[in-house]
Amino acid sequence: MTAVSFQPSAVSQKEVVLRAEGLSKRFGGLLAVQNVTFTQYAGEILAVIGPNGAGKTTLLNLLSGVYRPTSGRLHLLGRDVTGESMEARCHAGLGRAFQIVRPFPEMTVHENVTVGALFGKSGVTLPEARERAYDLLERTGLAAHADKAAHELTLLQDKRLEVARALATQPRVLLLDEVMAGLRPAEAQEAVALVRSVQGSGVSVLFIEHIMPVVRDLADRVVVMDQGQVIAEGTYREVTANPQVVAAYLGTEEGLQA
Template identity: 90%
Template structure:
């Protein structure tokens, strides 16, 4: 298993697009994330897994700018964004889709994605945003629902809308927070196909997930967290064979199929 290290920040196929160096976050006396370092490469799907309370969502909030780190640095596409707010990171190429989907319920599906397109790129006209939104609805399988109000969608369609809104900002790196949560097995497989298509379009993906078959099917590499720290990093087969990971998270062989 390879150790997590600091990589060059040049951008290109196989180069680093997102780099965390010693990120920590303290809430009063609680150290929720402690000295987390990893690199994500261009075109890579990277999974972050671990038990409840491991610090995964806090880490995602540090990456996206919801929280500022207590210490450490974050580089996006070679640029230090450690102290930059969420909107600046979005404009710099970082998108995020949330586990709890909150579209504008009385707006149409197309209008929801248009808002994302207007927000994500400076200088985008309304006409350009609408055109980009239609293209993304085609790519995410929502074109037939473009004129529906968002509250009419199913859970799977909601998840697709959340991804489409994030993609409308034209990210180079997309953060996904348990987007498979609540989906039936067949729906989860559809969502796996959607994430793969996002990567194939040139967007690197970092995702948090508890469903291990999804991690197995999607992830090029896996970062395992426990008690706010990186416990292990490697391929799916490397980390699931690591005794520390089994003890801290998977528990038994059955845990791999949960």
């Protein structure tokens, strides 16, 4: 499938969709995330980057409800969801696609997405969920594979299925955990186009990524973490020119901007 070019939608400075205030997470003597604060706006694609062990995945787990914070607050669409479960956050408009894709392997691609639609907003009927699943398979380029068992898909198709399942829950904010991992360059560009199309549909996206050209091409803003803390925030150009980011992340400006 040929990657499609999408224009980024304008970032609204009026509506805050996600607000982390002083989020910290301690595991015994390890402070994995320390006093992380950031804001995400409606329609924005926000990247979180940093070296291995910086606390990025722990932060994503705090946002999605896998972990409860040791301290700090999280607001989703103006609602304090700090103490709420993953399911409650999903119903409130927060979706997540995981790096390691685990579909129901013996179910069809369409059935996998239908399950996501039933799990999301309350009151969705089975016919409505099936219809929404077909629509999302069209949008994510999987319509031709709707009746295949999920275990028959390629890695790129698996990634698309993971995004489709997350979108089926009808999120306002979508969390993506290294969805480009393992993809060839051409496949990564297709995935970039898919994320752009998600943004174009009105969904705000927060993603973790190590592939810097992907961050450059996708992110409206970038949050940089190191040792559990936010050390910089701004546009891609701004953070890659920050000496602290260069020293903490890849060590050279040339490497960071590759």
